[in-house]
Amino acid sequence: MVPLLAGPNTGQCGCEAGFYFNRSSSAASPSCSPCEPGFICQPARHYVAPAARTAFDRKACAAYGPGLTTRRGKSTSAALCVEKPGYFFAPNGTAPGAALCRGNTWSVGFSKSASCKPCPAGYVIAAARDSNPAERDSAKKCKLPPGYTLSMPQGAPQCPGGLWTQRIGARSESECAVPPGHMLSASGQLQPCPDGTFSSAWRQPDQAGSCTACGRGMRSEPGATGGAVLLGLAVGPDGEEAEGLALPIRGNLQACYTPVGYGLYDNGAGGFTAQPCSNNSYGSDLKAYAYQGVPCSPCPEGTETRTGGLSGTHLNSELNGYVGWRACVTQPGYGYTAALGPAPCEQGSWSAGGTASPCTPCSTGLTTDASWTAESHDDAGDCRLGPGWGYHGGQIVPCPEGTYNALLRADTRAPCDACPDNASTPSAGANSAEDCTLCAAGYGAASDTAPCADCSLLNGYGPPDRQERACTRCPGQLLGFTFFWAGALLTYRSPAISTPRATAPADCVLQFAQLQDELWALNATAAAAAGHESLEACLAQCSGACQYVTYDYAQRACSMRSASGSGAHVVAFNALYAGDMLATNERQAGPLPRAVAAGSGRYTQWQDDSPFGIGVQAPATAAAAATSKDACFTECNWEEACAGVVVVGGSLTGDAASGCRLIYGFTGLQSLAATSRSLTRAVPARFN
Numbered sequence: 001m002v003p004l005l006a007g008p009n010t011g012q013c014g015c016e017a018g019f020y021f022n023r024s025s026s027a028a029s030p031s032c033s034p035c036e037p038g039f040i041c042q043p044a045r046h047y048v049a050p051a052a053r054t055a056f057d058r059k060a061c062a063a064y065g066p067g068l069t070t071r072r073g074k075s076t077s078a079a080l081c082v083e084k085p086g087y088f089f090a091p092n093g094t095a096p097g098a099a100l101c102r103g104n105t106w107s108v109g110f111s112k113s114a115s116c117k118p119c120p121a122g123y124v125i126a127a128a129r130d131s132n133p134a135e136r137d138s139a140k141k142c143k144l145p146p147g148y149t150l151s152m153p154q155g156a157p158q159c160p161g162g163l164w165t166q167r168i169g170a171r172s173e174s175e176c177a178v179p180p181g182h183m184l185s186a187s188g189q190l191q192p193c194p195d196g197t198f199s200s201a202w203r204q205p206d207q208a209g210s211c212t213a214c215g216r217g218m219r220s221e222p223g224a225t226g227g228a229v230l231l232g233l234a235v236g237p238d239g240e241e242a243e244g245l246a247l248p249i250r251g252n253l254q255a256c257y258t259p260v261g262y263g264l265y266d267n268g269a270g271g272f273t274a275q276p277c278s279n280n281s282y283g284s285d286l287k288a289y290a291y292q293g294v295p296c297s298p299c300p301e302g303t304e305t306r307t308g309g310l311s312g313t314h315l316n317s318e319l320n321g322y323v324g325w326r327a328c329v330t331q332p333g334y335g336y337t338a339a340l341g342p343a344p345c346e347q348g349s350w351s352a353g354g355t356a357s358p359c360t361p362c363s364t365g366l367t368t369d370a371s372w373t374a375e376s377h378d379d380a381g382d383c384r385l386g387p388g389w390g391y392h393g394g395q396i397v398p399c400p401e402g403t404y405n406a407l408l409r410a411d412t413r414a415p416c417d418a419c420p421d422n423a424s425t426p427s428a429g430a431n432s433a434e435d436c437t438l439c440a441a442g443y444g445a446a447s448d449t450a451p452c453a454d455c456s457l458l459n460g461y462g463p464p465d466r467q468e469r470a471c472t473r474c475p476g477q478l479l480g481f482t483f484f485w486a487g488a489l490l491t492y493r494s495p496a497i498s499t500p501r502a503t504a505p506a507d508c509v510l511q512f513a514q515l516q517d518e519l520w521a522l523n524a525t526a527a528a529a530a531g532h533e534s535l536e537a538c539l540a541q542c543s544g545a546c547q548y549v550t551y552d553y554a555q556r557a558c559s560m561r562s563a564s565g566s567g568a569h570v571v572a573f574n575a576l577y578a579g580d581m582l583a584t585n586e587r588q589a590g591p592l593p594r595a596v597a598a599g600s601g602r603y604t605q606w607q608d609d610s611p612f613g614i615g616v617q618a619p620a621t622a623a624a625a626a627t628s629k630d631a632c633f634t635e636c637n638w639e640e641a642c643a644g645v646v647v648v649g650g651s652l653t654g655d656a657a658s659g660c661r662l663i664y665g666f667t668g669l670q671s672l673a674a675t676s677r678s679l680t681r682a683v684p685a686r687f688n
Contacts, residue, residue, distance in 0.1 A: 001032050002045065009047040017041070018074030020057040021048045035076075038062065038069040043076040067098030067133070071110055085109035086133025088116045106136045162190035166202055178208035181222060181249020195219050198250040214256030215291075216267070217274030221255060223248025225289050257287040261321025264293030276321030280304045282314075285324040299328035302342035309354050326356065333374030335359030345377040348386075352378055365389035365396035366412065385409040388431035390416030398429035401464075402440050406432050422452040426467060437469075442501030444471030454500055456684060461502035474498050474508030474578045481514035483677045485553045492535055492679070496578035499602075499684040508578035509602060512539055512549075512679040515574070515643040519673040520665045522615045522643070522680075524550040525561040532558045535677070542681050547573065547606055554675035561614065567607020570629065570650035571614065572688065573663075573680040574636065574643055575602040601637050603644065604683045611646045612661070620645075620660035632660035633688060641665070643680065652686075 001013040001021075015021055015032035020041045022033035032048075035041035039058045048057070061068035061078070067087035070080050081096040083089045089112040090099040101107050104124050105116035119125060119142030125135065135141050159165060159176035161184065166177065178184060180200055185191050186209075193199050196219050197211035214220050249255075258264045261283040262274045277283040277296035282305070288294070305311045305322050306329055314327035322328075332353040334342050345351050348367040349359035362368065362383035369376040376382050385391070387406055390399050391413040399405050402424040403416035419425060419436035422443040430436070439445055439452035441464035448469060455462045460471035474496035483490045494510040502508065514520060528549070531537040535551045538558030542549050545562040552559075563571070624631035629647045636642040641664050648659030666672045 001048070004045060004047055007047075012047050014045055014047045015042065015057070017044045017046075018076050034074050037071070037073050037075075039073075040070070040075050040078055040080065061096065064095050065092065065097045067100065068096055069110075082112050083107065083109045084133065085137035086135070088113055090114070100131070100133055101136045104142065106139060106141055108138060161188045161205070163205065164190075176205075178203045178205060179249075180251040181247075181255075182208070183211050184208045192222065193220070193250040195221075196256075198252060198255045200252045211250070214253070215264075215272040215274060217259075217262060217276075218256050218264075218272070219259055219274075220250045220257065222250050225254040225257075253290045255289075256291075257289045258283075258293030259316065259319050259321065260285050260287060261316035261319060261323040262293070263296030264288065264291065265295055276316070276319055278305065278320070278322060280328070282322040282325055282327045297325070300325070300342050302331055302334035302344065303328035304331050304353075305329070306354055310356060311354075329354045329356060331374065332378030333372070333376075344372045344374075347372075348383075350377045350379060350382050362386075363396070365398075367408065369408065383412075385412050385414055388429040390414060392416070399425075399431075401425050401428055402436075404430035404433055404435055422454075438467065439469045439471075441503045445469040455502050456498045456500045459495070459497050459508075461498050461504055461507050464503055474502075475505065476578065477510070481677075481679070482517050483514075483553075484518055485675070490535075490553075494679070497682065497684060498578075499687060506577070509575040509682045509684065510578055511682055512542075513574075513576040513682065514677060514679050515576075515665055516641070516667065519667050519669065519671075520678065521550055521671075521673040521676045522548055522561075522663075522665055522678040523613065523672060524552065524557075524559040524676060526559060528558040528560050530558075532556055535679075539679065545606070546681055547571070547604075548678055548680040550672075550676050550678040552676040563606040563608045565607075565609025567651075568609050568649065569607070569611055570605055570645075570647040570652065571608045571611035571663075572603035572605040572633070572644050572647065573682075575604060575682040575687070601633065602682075602684075603633055603636075603688045604681065604686045605652050605688055606686065607652060608646075614646070614663055615643065616664040616666065617646065617661045618664065620662055625657075625660040627657055629655050629657050629660075629688075632657060635660065636662055 002016060004010055004012050004014045018035050018041050019032040020035060022031060035058055039060050041058045061070060061081035064078065064081060067084050068081045069084050071082060078096055083098040085108050086101055087098040087109060088101060088107055090097045101116035104119040106119065106125070107113060107116040123142035125141055160173065163176035164179050165175050178190060179202055181193055181198070182190055183193055183199060184205055193211035197213050198220050199211040258274045261277055263277050263283050265273050265275060267273045272291050274293065280299045281296035282299065283296050299305060305327055310329050311322065311327050314323050316323050330336060330342055330351055330353045333345055333351060334353060335345050335349070335351045335358045336356050337343050337358060345359035347370050349361045350368060351359040365386060366383035367386035368382050368384070385396065385405065386408065388399055389396055390403065390405050392400060392415055396412065399416035403418050404425060405416045419440065420433065422440050423436035424438045424440040425435045426438055439462055442455055442462050443452040444455045444458065444460065444462045445452050452469070455471035458471045460473040462471050476496050477493040480491040480493035492514070494512045496508050497511045499507045528538060528541045531541040533556065538549050538551045541558065542560050547561045547563060549558060549560045620626060620632060620635045622631060622635050625635045629650045632645050632647050636645050639662055642662045643665055644663040646661040646663065647657045648661065650657045665678065
């Protein structure tokens with residue numbers, strides 16, 4: 001850098017004319033550098049502000065257009081921009097400009113010449129070199145075109161029919177010949193060897209009526225592997241030696257090739273034949289020159305070629321041969337895997353073929369035959385209901401507990417089979433009858449080998465989620481029902497029974513129930529035939545149509561009431577849960593999920609002609625109870641002392657009623673209850 005000697009920045013650092021501030025010269029100590037050829041810098045010594053010392057301070061001639069440069073460095077004006085070799089100078093107004101030489105012209109550049117120089121008469125520059133200025137930077141780039149000779153003296157005749165000569169200074173027509181890669185047409189004109197042939201030697205016209213065939217089905221192409229022939233002579237227009245024009249030709253066997261999608265075969269007669277790869281085979285996706293081709297490769301097992309589709313995208317449509325292994329698509333029942341390539345569809349999947357994709361898995365719960373055949377794995381319809389699955393609740397699900405499916409079923413809406421003999425399964429999804437190792441809810445067995453029976457036969461219940469076969473016995477009474485007589489507290493503990501197919505403790509009830517402890521009784525009726533010696537003996541007589549018993553301790557008498565007549569009305573007695581419960585609170589065995597209506601308890605029902613003399617009766621207060629048996633039961637549930645109901649005009653199977661009467665017992669020392677006690681009988685088979 002230099003100091004400025006005048007102007008507003010006197011004494012500051014700056015750069016000389018033709019120099020620019022070069023920050024990249026040294027990160028520690030930047031300096032001024034001379035403008036390189038092709039660039040323009042400031043025309044005078046100039047100040048470089050500190051803020052500007054991070055950038056270059058120059059402009060390229062190329063900014064005005066391609067093809068411009070300068071003759072030397074340290075240029076200070078756009079007027080010093082000149083054309084490069086291969087261009088002529090073409091200003092754009094006051095700005096410099098350049099254009100590429102075209103046609104048979106050339107330029108050495110750097111002269112601001114307004115035009116390019118033409119090649120000597122008869123010389124040409126190949127049109128393919130128009131876009132490359134390096135091919136137009138001297139007269140040496142001008143060449144003789146095909147079919148011409150540089151003859152002495154001037155004006156020697158051209159060879160007939162477009163023939164060429166092999167040397168400089170040909171003196172007679174006899175030296176005119178057919179060059180490699182060419183032949184004579186029937187009319188005697190020179191022409192290139194056609195596709196599928198080649199010619200490697202100079203030949204006399206009478207021997208050049210055709211070219212050598214590569215082989216049936218093979219093709220050939222000029223240039224590259226097929227070589228080139230130098231047309232014209234190796235002398236430039238300035239008399240110096242120079243290359244002639246090189247014309248690509250089908251000049252040897254290397255010009256022949258097996259097309260993509262073709263295979264090459266020995267024809268048995270010392271030659272070769274190329275054939276299109278079809279019928280489940282494919283050829284290389286690269287040309288195979290000379291006789292380096294190979295036969296078509298068969299498609300891998302499980303694949304084939306098809307017309308159209310994915311195969312069609314890999315078909316050499318011009319020559320009708322399949323190209324590359326991707327032309328092989330899956331056959332029906334096969335799919336592609338990352339590890340094995342094409343492979344049979346595994347159980348539970350299918351493929352219609354024609355793709356390069358994996359097999360399609362069946363929907364949840366569906367599967368295919370375990371033994372593979374293409375026909376059993378080639379369609380979505382081959383997916384059948386699999387073992388352990390069934391159609392339940394509008395969908396395919398694992399077989400619910402208590403069911404199984406051991407078969408492959410074409411009917412995809414088939415439910416699972418129920419376990420036989422009241423058995424069940426430990427979990428969902430059972431696929432064999434042998435999985436039915438447990439008893440169904442409400443059933444149980446006395447041993448692992450005994451059949452499953454209704455738990456009510458064993459006075460027990462069978463929970464749905466248990467993992468054993470046995471029923472759970474209903475809980476019995478520990479405290480029992482009490483009655484004071486002769487200064488003693490007499491206790492009766494009722495056995496527990498259960499409803500048919502009981503599944504929970506709530507399904508267990510007391511066989512005989514005293515609706516209130518101590519002094520409580522219903523009226524005595526007909527005397528029993530036996531059982532007068534004790535309450536227990538009396539209860540042993542209550543069976544069949546027996547509704548309740550009354551035992552009189554003073555008289556040591558057993559009486560029982562049974563249903564009478566054909567039954568114009570319904571009489572029903574409230575059942576009590578099994579276990580220890582006081583008649584004054586938890587006496588209703590309900591409401592339960594299987595109840596006739598919400599809020600109803602469990603009532604043992606009887607058709608009866610004359611139920612109006614039982615106990616103390618009062619009409620129900622709720623209006624609905626007078627017309628509905630269920631409403632009548634509900635009102636009794638809410639009455640603490642209600643032992644049962646009379647449904648006037650009711651039936652065991654219907655809900656209609658013409659009246660409802662609540663039944664209460666006698667209580668107190670001044671009543672029947674002073675010496676007698678009554679127990680109602682629960683019969684689960686007669687529950688509402």
